[in-house]
Amino acid sequence: MISAPKKPLPIRAHHGMCLAFFEGKGYSDGFTAHMGDVLHTLKEDTPIQVCREKDIICKACPNLQNGICASESIVNFYDDRVLELCELHPGQHMTWGTFSGLTADRILRPGLRSSICGRCQWDDICRRKNAMLFPESHSGF
Numbered sequence: 001m002i003s004a005p006k007k008p009l010p011i012r013a014h015h016g017m018c019l020a021f022f023e024g025k026g027y028s029d030g031f032t033a034h035m036g037d038v039l040h041t042l043k044e045d046t047p048i049q050v051c052r053e054k055d056i057i058c059k060a061c062p063n064l065q066n067g068i069c070a071s072e073s074i075v076n077f078y079d080d081r082v083l084e085l086c087e088l089h090p091g092q093h094m095t096w097g098t099f100s101g102l103t104a105d106r107i108l109r110p111g112l113r114s115s116i117c118g119r120c121q122w123d124d125i126c127r128r129k130n131a132m133l134f135p136e137s138h139s140g141f
Helices: 015-021 029-041 072-086 096-108 113-117 123-133
Strands: 009-012 047-051 093-095
Touching: 009 015, 009 096, 015 029, 015 072, 015 096, 015 113, 015 123, 047 096, 072 096, 072 113, 093 096, 096 113, 113 123
Parallel strands: 009 047
Antiparallel strands: 047 093
């Protein structure tokens, strides 16, 4: 289990979307367990630093090889779109509640998620959960 942070946790911009719909599936058992731990650690008032590089979640990802993501170009695109739509910049500090709220209000609720990461291997999960949580959105249907 990850202990409550004393300094801001680095969170990749696109992970704001991933964490909103996480349901215990992932790239490996270790990654899945770690992402669940991170999600349970994040409270509304948890300080985070929005980033565009490896973060606390990435550290357990099997796609991280020698400190570099094997899918770097696509995840950079995801990060850039989230930053743009939420009007944020890399390195910005805020609470998890503020960031997850921005992600929900500016991307998930308006149905923009699929335009960012609609080709991700987890798209079916996110599309289903987006429709359940935000039925007013038209997330790819």
